[in-house]
Amino acid sequence: MPELPEVETSRRGILPHLQGQTITQIDVRQPQLRWPIPDEIQALVGEPILAISRRSKYLLIHTAKGVMLLHLGMSGSLRVLLQYAPPEKHDHLDIGLANGKILRLNDPRRFGACLFSPVGEVHPLLASLGPEPLLEAFSADYLYTISRNRRVAIKSFLMNSKIVVGVGNIYANEALFLSGIDPRKPAAKLTKPQASHLVDTIKGVLERAIEQGGTTLKDFTQVDGRPGYFAQALNVYGRGGEPCPVCEQPLSEIRMGQRSTVFCTHCQR
DNA sequence: CTTGTCACCTGAGCGC
């Protein structure tokens, strides 16, 4: 499960089931995810879960011995089940808990990850990430300043995790539409008001999606308990050729960096 | 350093 709101919704969904529980077992059925699941992960067996946090699209399960990093890639999802629930196709990993439940990772495409970081160390994958989009560090001043002298298209710039994390293809398309900015515009050509508007719309679109994830949040213990990927009404994503919701001109669809990019040539400049 | 491309993997949908 991909974009930041779904990851945050997953965090909130599994939190009540995992908080304070001790990890009793870690069953790896398929270690070949994006990277092999390391054997060191077994160091967490016997450890109480102290907290579950999120950095970018990584979920971090904290213990006194270290942190388990979970990433859902393009197709991963988490559920909380009873420990005897028979594993189904693509159920690669179970984290057994003292209350008889398990946290189970399912990921058909195996672009996800389960990694380990010893206590006190920051995992290398997290070391050079940009700011969280919903925190104050991601501001108009920041975006304007960091985009100077950058010729890359603003959409690719936004999707660069060194600039800001958590803005994936869907929300990059949506935020640029809501800001009236052409996704092909070189980042350096953003004006200060545009940078400010863009920061506001990114925060707004992500916050609304998280709120909706919250309202539709199931308890993560049912087969259909996963949050819907598209809880939020989308203006442009997946709507190439359809009329623009504002001006009714047909929406353009192009590819930028192998990613589908939808925008309105009339409303976005 | 910046930018663009490739790779990882499975499954769904489409045209034939």
Added chain:
DNA sequence: TGCGCTCAGGTGACAA
């Protein structure tokens, strides 16, 4: 029904 092709929500590793 089946085959081959394209595409899909991510992102690190490279090459230029």
